[in-house]
Amino acid sequence: MKALTANRLLDGEVVFWKAGQWVERFADAELFSDDEAATAAEAHGKNQPTVVVDVYLIDLIEAEGVWAPISYRERIRALGPTNHLAHGKQAEGGAVIEALQHAHGAARSTGRVNLIKRK
Amino acid sequence: MYRYDTIDREMLADRAAEFRSQVGRRLAGDLSEDQFKPLRLMNGLYLQLHAYMLRIAIPYGSMNPIQLRKLAWIARTYDRGYGHFTTRTNLQFHWIKLRDAPDILDELASVDMHAIQTSGNCIRNVTADPYAGATAEEVDDPRVWAEAIRQWSTFHPEFSFLPRKFKIAVTAAPKDRTAARVHDIGLVLKRARDGALGFEVIVGGGMGRTPHIGPTIREFLPVNRLMSYLEAILRVYNRHGRRDNIYKARIKILVAALGVEEFTRQVEAEWLKMDAQAEGGVDLPDTELARIRGAFAPTGFESLPLQSEPLELEKAANPAFARFVRNNLKPHKKPGYGIVEISLKAVGETPGDATADQMDVVADLAERYGQGDIRVTHEQNLVLPHVKLDDVPAVWAGLREAGLATPNINLVSDIIACPGLDYCALANARAIPVAQNIAEKFRDEERAELIGELKIKISGCINACGHHHVGHIGILGVDKKGEEFYQLTLGGSGAEDAALGTILGPALPYDRVADAVDTLVDVYLRERTDGERFLDTFRRTGVAPFKEAVYADAH
Numbered sequence: 029m030k031a032l033t034a035n036r037l038l039d040g041e042v043v044f045w046k047a048g049q050w051v052e053r054f055a056d057a058e059l060f061s062d063d064e065a066a067t068a069a070e071a072h073g074k075n076q077p078t079v080v081v082d083v084y085l086i087d088l089i090e091a092e093g094v095w096a097p098i099s100y101r102e103r104i105r106a107l108g109p110t111n112h113l114a115h116g117k118q119a120e121g122g123a124v125i126e127a128l129q130h131a132h133g134a135a136r137s138t139g140r141v142n143l144i145k146r147k
Numbered sequence: 148m149y150r151y152d153t154i155d156r157e158m159l160a161d162r163a164a165e166f167r168s169q170v171g172r173r174l175a176g177d178l179s180e181d182q183f184k185p186l187r188l189m190n191g192l193y194l195q196l197h198a199y200m201l202r203i204a205i206p207y208g209s210m211n212p213i214q215l216r217k218l219a220w221i222a223r224t225y226d227r228g229y230g231h232f233t234t235r236t237n238l239q240f241h242w243i244k245l246r247d248a249p250d251i252l253d254e255l256a257s258v259d260m261h262a263i264q265t266s267g268n269c270i271r272n273v274t275a276d277p278y279a280g281a282t283a284e285e286v287d288d289p290r291v292w293a294e295a296i297r298q299w300s301t302f303h304p305e306f307s308f309l310p311r312k313f314k315i316a317v318t319a320a321p322k323d324r325t326a327a328r329v330h331d332i333g334l335v336l337k338r339a340r341d342g343a344l345g346f347e348v349i350v351g352g353g354m355g356r357t358p359h360i361g362p363t364i365r366e367f368l369p370v371n372r373l374m375s376y377l378e379a380i381l382r383v384y385n386r387h388g389r390r391d392n393i394y395k396a397r398i399k400i401l402v403a404a405l406g407v408e409e410f411t412r413q414v415e416a417e418w419l420k421m422d423a424q425a426e427g428g429v430d431l432p433d434t435e436l437a438r439i440r441g442a443f444a445p446t447g448f449e450s451l452p453l454q455s456e457p458l459e460l461e462k463a464a465n466p467a468f469a470r471f472v473r474n475n476l477k478p479h480k481k482p483g484y485g486i487v488e489i490s491l492k493a494v495g496e497t498p499g500d501a502t503a504d505q506m507d508v509v510a511d512l513a514e515r516y517g518q519g520d521i522r523v524t525h526e527q528n529l530v531l532p533h534v535k536l537d538d539v540p541a542v543w544a545g546l547r548e549a550g551l552a553t554p555n556i557n558l559v560s561d562i563i564a565c566p567g568l569d570y571c572a573l574a575n576a577r578a579i580p581v582a583q584n585i586a587e588k589f590r591d592e593e594r595a596e597l598i599g600e601l602k603i604k605i606s607g608c609i610n611a612c613g614h615h616h617v618g619h620i621g622i623l624g625v626d627k628k629g630e631e632f633y634q635l636t637l638g639g640s641g642a643e644d645a646a647l648g649t650i651l652g653p654a655l656p657y658d659r660v661a662d663a664v665d666t667l668v669d670v671y672l673r674e675r676t677d678g679e680r681f682l683d684t685f686r687r688t689g690v691a692p693f694k695e696a697v698y699a700d701a702h
Contacts (some may be wrong), residue, residue, distance in 0.1 A: 038174065039244035040198035077177040081194065086572035099629050101568060105196050111497050111579040115227055116197055116240070134629035 029088040029095050030066045030074055031057040033105070034080035042105045042117070045069050049137060050080060053117060054106040055124035059088065059095055084138050091131035094124050099137035103128050148213055148520060149294050149442040151259040154353055158302075159256040162263065166190050167249035174246070184282035189269075192264025195572050200242040203255060203266040203276055207275035207293035207317070208236030208523035210260075212510035215521055217258040219506035225251055232491060232499045233616055234563060235314070236274050236523040241570050263301060268309045270300035270381075273327050276318045276352040277522040280443060281532035283480035284320035286338040291440050292346075292373065293317045295431055298439075299374055308496070312386030312395035313381070326525055326641035328352045329617055331398045332380060337367065344370045350380060350410070351402030354611035359399040360473045361644050364411040365391060371436075374429045379418035381547045383410065384498060397596075416667050447518050448533070451483020455536030471543050471554040487517070489529040490561060494590045498564040498582050499527030501551075510547040516542050525614075526563055526602075528556065541614050545569075546549040559601045559668065563614055567598050567607025567624060567629070574607035576624025576631035576657075581605055589668075598668055604639075617641035620664060621648040631657045637667070637693055638685045649690050652698050663697045671698045 031054070032045035041049040044057030050073075052125065060066035066085050073083040086102045088095040097103050107118015107128055118125050151159075154613035173183040185195075191202040202255045203218070218238055223248055224228050225247045226240040233239055242298055243251070253262055264272050275293040279285065296315060300306065300321050306313070319336035327333030333349035345367040368376050380398075387405070389395040400409045421429070430438075462469040475488040489509060492498050501509070514539040517531035525531060531587025534542055546552040548618070557560045562585060564570065567578030589595050604618030616623035623635035636648025655663055668681070670693050675684045685693070 035194055038246050040194055041627075071444065078182060081180050088155060100631065101196070101574075104568060108197060108575060109241075109579075111569050111583065112227075122203060136629050 029090075030060045030063070030085045030096070031088060031095075032060070032066065032069045032083065033057075033086055033102070034073055034083040037077075037079060045073055048072070052099075053124075054128065055094075055122065060085075072141050086138060087135060089131065094126040094127040096128045097132035099136040100134065101137035103131060107124070148209060148440065149290075150683070154257065156487075157255070159259070159261050162190075162261065162361075163252040163256050165248065166252055167233055170245060170249050173697075181243060182571060183476070184265065185572060187248075187499070188266040190248070190252065191265035191588065192243070192245070193266065193572075195241065195566075195570050196568075197570065198241065198324050199248065200570065201240045201243045201248060201251060201262060202233070203238045203240070203260060204265050204272045205236050205238060205260075205523050206297050207273055207277075207279070207290050207527075208277050209275075209290060210331050210521050210523070212514040212521065214258045215506050215513070217254060217260065219503040219510070220445065221251055222503040222506065224648075228504075229500050231500045232501065232523050232524050232529070233564060234527065234565070234612060235272055236277075237272055237509055238523075239566070241566070241568055258409065259468040264605065265588060265595040266312075268311050268313075269309075270288055270296075270303065270308050270309075270313045271317065273312075274295055274316045274330075274525055276320055277524040278320070278477065278486055279522075280445065280520075280534060281479050281486050282320055283478065285318075285336070286366050287319045287336050287344055288443050289317040289319040289334075289336060290514065291337070291436070292334065294369070294439050294442070295374070295436070297676070299377070301431075304380075306385065309381070309385055310390045311393070311398075313398065315377075315382075321643060323641075323643040324524065325618065326614065326645075328643075328645035329354055329358070329614075329641055332359055332377065334373075335673075336370070339367060346373060348376065348380075350414075351399040351407075353397050353399040354608045354614060354616045355397065356394060356599060356611075357397075357400065358616040358647050359610070360647060362402065362407045363398070364407060364414065365532055367413050371433075372430055374431055375421055376414075376418055379421060379427050382417050383413045385406045387413075416481075418700070448481045448484065449535075451481070451499060451535065451537075452669055453482045453541070455483060458536045458539050460523070461540040467547075467552075467554075468540060471552055472539065472598070474554040474558065474596070475537060475552075475556045479533070481533075485539060486532050487531040487534045487539065487542055488524070488556045488680075489531065489551050490555050491528050491551075492555055492561050492586065493550055493553045494560060494586045495583060497579050498551075498562050501529070502639055505549050505551055508545060508551065512542050513543050515530075516534050526561065528561070530544050551670045554592060556597060557600045558595045559598050559664075560595060561602070562586060563602075563604040563618070565606050565613035567613075569611075573609060574624065575609075575626035576607050576633065578605040578613055578622075578624060581622060581624075581657070581660050585664050588661045598672065599680055601668070601671075602640075604641075614641060616640075616647050617645065618648060619680075620667060622660060623653055627654065633657065633660045635660075635667075635691055636661060638682065640682060644682075652694050657695075665694045667693050 606613035639648030
């Protein structure tokens with residue numbers, strides 16, 4: 029399972045793709061079980077350079093009945109910094125936030141790998 | 148303190164207006180991200196994990212209360228009420244919006260601040276001894292030279308697109324509080340027997356993935372030749388530095404590849420050539436030097452007795468104050484004055500972070516008791532360099548009320564930590580919670596004092612923003628198949644006895660790091676002889692007893 033993520037150009041906010049729109053909550057993200065659909069969405073996202081930057085797909089794993097990013101880096105992006113729990117998306121709370129906080133998947137983030145490649 | 152003139156202010160206003168135009172063009176789609184990125188980086192604006200991060204320059208770590216209050220105001224208005232002081236003595240805001248960045252640059256310019264030289268492949272913000280102008284150890288005021296370097300390097304057309312970033316530190320005291328030997332150039336001011344002032348010039352130090360302790364390429368450079376000599380070094384680097392491989396682009400790699408002797412020969416040859424072509428004019432004229440020096444002339448010192456009765460009385464009556472004095476009050480060159488270090492390492496807090504309210508408190512205290520002078524240290528603390536000893540009890544009380552009187556300077560919980568994976572797009576692992584776990588483990592202030600000087604430095608990736616290579620205990624976050632692990636090194640030092648740490652053993656998982664540090668400290672306390680710091684004991688015993696204790700379970 030995959031989701032599509034990016035940072036919004038105007039304010040840097042972490043956003044997720046949902047049916048042609050960018051949404052702020054991971055809980056609202058569109059989940060892709062089909063690689064072709066995911067790649068097509070990625071192409072759409074990359075075609076919006078005045079809306080978002082750093083568009084990439086992330087891998088998900090099932091945790092407590094919800095899908096969560098496998099990579100720790102991506103879970104922090106979806107939650108916020110662990111040293112300020114009132115900052116970032118985690119401040120809102122809720123079942124998906126809690127599931128992400130308890131998820132234990134481990135894999136390198138495609139976002140970081142892309143960043144290093146670009147450097 | 149140096150004051151900007153009309154030319155400086157016009158330059159900042161122009162720069163802010165230029166960036167406003169660039170942001171407008173980016174948002175309108177007239178600039179692509181690839182075109183815009185280097186432009187925003189030249190103004191200190193990075194895109195991090197959760198938002199944009201704006202890094203603001205604090206040249207040689209020196210600022211006044213008006214500037215600090217402006218930073219507090221920006222923190223409240225555009226960020227989330229706090230800022231993060233860095234190992235380059237800058238300040239970072241972590242929750243900035245691109246659309247606000249031009250307004251913030253305007254606000255900064257209104258108090259002679261900016262984000263120039265905080266990113267990009269240029270000569271970065273110059274750092275200096277945070278005790279400059281206050282310590283009796285120094286042979287001259289290093290800020291004079293740091294300011295001269297700032298003026299020379301800002302927008303220097305020849306050195307604005309170097310192979311890689313370039314960092315310079317200046318100190319004038321035998322005790323190095325700038326980590327000079329792990330800079331691209333470290334300058335140590337010395338006085339010769341005949342009274343002449345000169346620089347020991349250290350080139351090619353650095354951390355990152357290829358750490359080097361910088362070698363000295365000139366033992367004594369007459370101070371009036373500083374600019375031309377720096378220019379000669381930068382020219383050799385600009386000509387031969389590797390632009391084809393980002394990992395081999397720093398000057399340390401060039402110095403190592405050519406060898407110190409050959410690198411030095413090329414610098415000296417370039418320098419002679421500049422003289423022959425009458426380019427020595429780049430050196431600072433005496434009149435300009437005098438003008439800069441005048442800005443740092445000591446003012447407002449009274450003739451006071453060496454000892455302060457109010458301070459001694461408070462010490463006798465108040466153990467918490469006495470502990471603060473023992474650890475955070477440092478000797479001043481003027482009788483009756485002291486240097487007050489303000490720790491930004493309270494247990495449970497983020498190393499280097501200050502809230503907007505705390506910034507205001509420090510600004511008020513500096514104005515009332517500290518001649519309006521505030522410094523940032525590369526160890527992520529603040530300094531009030533000129534406080535009357537009589538006023539230290541009042542300063543302490545003000546700091547304490549704001550949660551800023553942590554008495555731990557140079558102790559085990561005075562930890563350097565980069566923002567790590569909690570904020571940084573490049574990080575492999577978190578650094579802040581590791582620091583917090585260790586600080587919590589050593590929250591007993593008496594035990595921390597018993598342990599004595601112990602510098603722990605944590606980086607969330609190999610770029611080493613947290614200076615882990617030169618920590619007495621260094622901690623490097625690594626990514627092992629997507630999980631956070633931490634490699635420990637022992638015996639590093641960024642001070643005058645600079646050394647790179649030795650790897651202790653296999654990396655440890657996140658939840659074992661604080662316990663491992665506790666074990667290392669236990670070994671030190673067991674092995675140390677009178678007067679030995681952790682570093683001294685390690686240097687005497689080597690890594691074996693430490694390694695054996697930490698990995699005992701693995702046998």
